[in-house]
Amino acid sequence: MIQLEGVAKRFGEIEALAALDLEIRDGEWLGVLGRNGSGKTSLLRILVGLSQPSSGKILFDGQEPDTEAWRRVHRTLGFMPERVSFFEHLTGEKTLRYFARLKGVAQHEVAPLLAQVGLTAAAGRKLGGYSKGMLQRLNLAQALLGDPRMLVVDEPIEGLDADGAREFFEILKRVEGRTVIMSSHRVGMMSRYMDRVCVLNAGRVVALGTESDLHQTLDLPVRVTLQPSVESNGHLATALERLEIGSVANRNGIVVVSVSQRDKIRFLASLQSLEASIDNVRIEEPSLEEVLRETH
């Protein structure tokens, strides 16, 4: 388990992180969300030991690491930075062999890793000829060297198209059981793959939990879309307004009701009495985008 206790990071007058408390459980996938300058990268750099907190402490399995302990942490850690320019004159295989030597990982582990990220065919090609997606997969492969217990991944899918991003997560899913800490702007992907989300704003944790935890905490409204039946004679919206639960809007014959989290069950139960007037119901929980909007 990783614990951050009152971790703050300042750059002169600028406060990148403000007394942050956070616990990351073993095997958990934690997404770190926030706009540019919210403190995501500062948090990740502290987690991998590239930056020292201005105050507060970080504990791995209850111990504050000294220099030797950081070395041990680094043996079981995979880090995938957002931007890295590998040596263009090296091939994918030679690049991975170089990083394997740095980690003390056996050279025979390189080929299976290249296969895992789908780069076997391109292994002998120089990196100057790699696409952005291929470089990202190579970046992921170096992070996976030595079968790390913890993966820290900074903005891995920025600049990738939807297929590229999905492909990235499919590869990452194969390392389930490991702790994964990932920052990103792509909230849709984060909500689909992460166990918990930590939303940062101006260096502070403004929301933390599973997606449904965040909905409850922030009480963002649920959107219920109802398709009126012919029998309703256009009176469904009026009937729903009479219930006095949430706000009702009529959009080209489709009725959309916004209901708070605490009224959600009561509202859905009350629809039973209007069953004959409704052809179809769709319930949409607020998206992480809305969570992000609400917290910034």
Place this chain on the structure above:
Amino acid sequence: MRRTDAIWAIAFEELSDRLRSRWIWTVSGLVLVTSLAITFLGTAPVGVVGASGSGAVMASLLNLAVYLVPLLALVMGAGVIIDEKRRGVLDLILAYPVSSSEYFVGTFVGYAAALSIALVSSFVPTGIVLSVTTGVNTGEFVRLLLLVLALGTVFLALSFLVSILSRDHARGIAVSVLVWILAVFVFDLALVGGLMIYPGDVPLALFGSALLLNPTDIFRLLAFSWVGSAASPLGLATVAPPISSAVLVVALGIWTGAALLVSHHLFIKRLATDRLV
């Protein structure tokens, strides 16, 4: 994993990356062509054309080294470490079980090896030509080569300091050129100026100590005692007080060690405070 494994891995990678630099091979080629030209044409002013192993030729080779080796080393190291920081490679390597000191040492070893290969490639062909055609003292030429390598290493260490202080590759090159002008031209001119303004007033010991403040003068003084045939045309070194070779070697070592220690200290400090670039 042994810690030396990481150092060697980094050193080897830096070496192969440096050896791909066109700048290194351009300057090495320039040194080679010029040294061969000196070998064959160095005695032309006295009416002799052809390979010559005279003291004048050896002294010219030494002067060539004084001018070009520091420049090669300084420009080669401009941007060292900070370029890798900007490319994200430094952060990635330090997230591995590699300490910042191991990274620093590995990088210096790699650069020093690349510089040595470039210098050996520049001077050895000339040495072979001299040895075969003129029967020049091979021992003297080997000592000259060792001195050239030592001179390159001192300025490479200084280039690490310049790069870390500059925080930017372009600024690093500008500062490197300034350091080169200072070491190769300005320092000796200032010293000569001092001697002319106060003739007879400057004690020889003070003059000798002043020469130790410039690695290129230490190089000249060592050449004075190690490369005998080149001794007479070596300018300031010939009027300098006798300083033992051991002191001069230690002085070169101190220059290299001090430059590396200070740059290592600054590197660690700026890394810890996120102010490297």
